[in-house]
Amino acid sequence: MTQQPPFQVQIVPVTPFQQNCSIIRAANGDAAVIDPGGEVDKLLAAAEAMKADIKKIWLTHGHLDHASGAMELKKRTGATIEGAHQEEVFWLSQIAEQSLRFGVDAQGENVVPDRWLDDGDTVEIGGVVFDVYFTPGHTPGHVVFHQKDARLAFVGDVLFKGSIGRTDFPRGDHQTLLNSITEKLWPLGNDTRFVSGHGPISTFGEERRSNAFVADHVLAGN
Known part of the structure; x- marks a missing residue:
């Protein structure tokens, strides 16, 4: 997926969970990596092919398939880690244990962000600003990143094409997740x-029309 200037996006699936790690390259070459779940060598190779200089690591949440490569990537690039919300220390402090348990990345390290994020914050790379929205439910400290000019959002595991995030993990909550989707994501616009x-790109409008969990007609019938 390539976005017109001022930035480009390369989606790099990583780990056996095929988690969509995104590399965002600004026009000046500076780059942010969203949710480096593992396979850091693969991510670095993709960044090199883009001529992208990784300066930031942005985390939507702390599950191991999204964050287990964050500390290694920080050490190898000098990038700063921003996100998720401070409530996500619950999961970020379990990365090493979870990595070993699931065998995804034996080198996975607990993550200590350089900056916690909250609703209304912004993050920036190469002059491109993304708005931050606090979207708990899948996890307690989940956030999403939205670039309003490009009408593009990175939503982690809050919403998928045709589905929504799981809420059966510790500190997940189904109604909180529904509230995050309808109150934080839908107002960003149907054409976003x-x-x-995980999975393919979609639009909020398409999900409001057809998603089996959060389509407008589904929620109206609840």
Whole structure:
């Protein structure tokens, strides 16, 4: 997926969970990596092919398939880690244990962000600003990133094409997730495209029309 200037996006699936890690390259070459779940060598090779200089690591949440490569990537690039919300320390402090348990990345390290994010914050790379929205439900400290000029959002595991995030993990909550989707994502506009943590790109409008969990007609019938 390539976005017109001022930035480009390369989606790099990583780990056996095929998590969509996104590399955002600004026009000046500076880059942010969203949710480096592992396979850091693969991510660095993709960044090199883009001529992207990784300066930032942005985390939507702390599940191991999204964050287990964050500390290694920081050490190898000098990038700063921003996100998720401070409530996500619950999961970020379990990365090493979870990595070993699931065998995804034996080198996965617990993540200590350089900056916690909250609703209304912004993050920036190469002069491109993304708005931050606090979207709990899948996890307690989940956030999403939205670039309003490009009408593009990176939503982690809040919403997928045709589905929504799981809420059966510790500190997940189904109604909180529904509230995050309808109160934080839908107002961003039906024509806004979004990159999920897994699976294909969609638009909020398409999900409002056809998603089996959060389509307007489904929620109206609840």
